[in-house]
Amino acid sequence: MSKIEKAKGFKHSKPGLWLSIGTSAFGAISVAKDVRKARAESDTLKLINALVGAAALVTGTALLVRELRRLGDDDVLLG
Template sequence: MEKAKASPSLKGWKHSKPGLLLSIGTSAFGALSIIKDVKKARSEQDRLLLANALVGALALATGTALLVRELRRLGSDDILAD
């Protein structure tokens, strides 16, 4: 099975400033789901659901931090800057 190839105009979208900002915005909507899960876990006193929500929150925070770092690198002229 052949993979669908992105058009040349969309190839750099993921590593562009608008693409990264869209990814960060999408992560913000993911945070709403995690908040809902935490509230549900607390009301039902379900430790497993709470642990799942907290792990999801950590993954979301890590992913957002990586996106912010990539966004900063796009704006930086210095290749070695972190």
Template sequence: MSKIENAKAQTASLKGWKHSKAGLWLSIGTSAFSAIGIAKDVRKARGESDTLKLVNALVGAAALVTGTALLVRELRRLGDDDVLLG
């Protein structure tokens, strides 16, 4: 197998991993760490009384909430497909 074929096979397997339960949980955990950064941005913007930075942080928070909700929905759908869960 050539290096290119091997790389394509690895890429294909990683794409499937992204939609696995473990991949979704990892994404949710990453989102939790992002929330810490957004909270710091909000606090800093309030301290500086910078409305534009505050709006930017709040839009980022809205995007984070939406993204996390999508991940949770995908996780529930995977659970519905699981025969062992009923």
């Protein structure tokens, strides 16, 4: 297996999924800052943009968790 194939497989491995979830957590910090800034400026459009970004992060994280659970279901040792 080449290094490129291994790298592509990492995305769908448990460590790869945990890394993606961690990255989403850092994204949540950015979204929280955007919400605070939009509220301070009373900018409705920026607030809507930040809330849509938050919804995207929540959805993406839920998909990652679902994929992580599916990998766990395939593990014979987990029962």
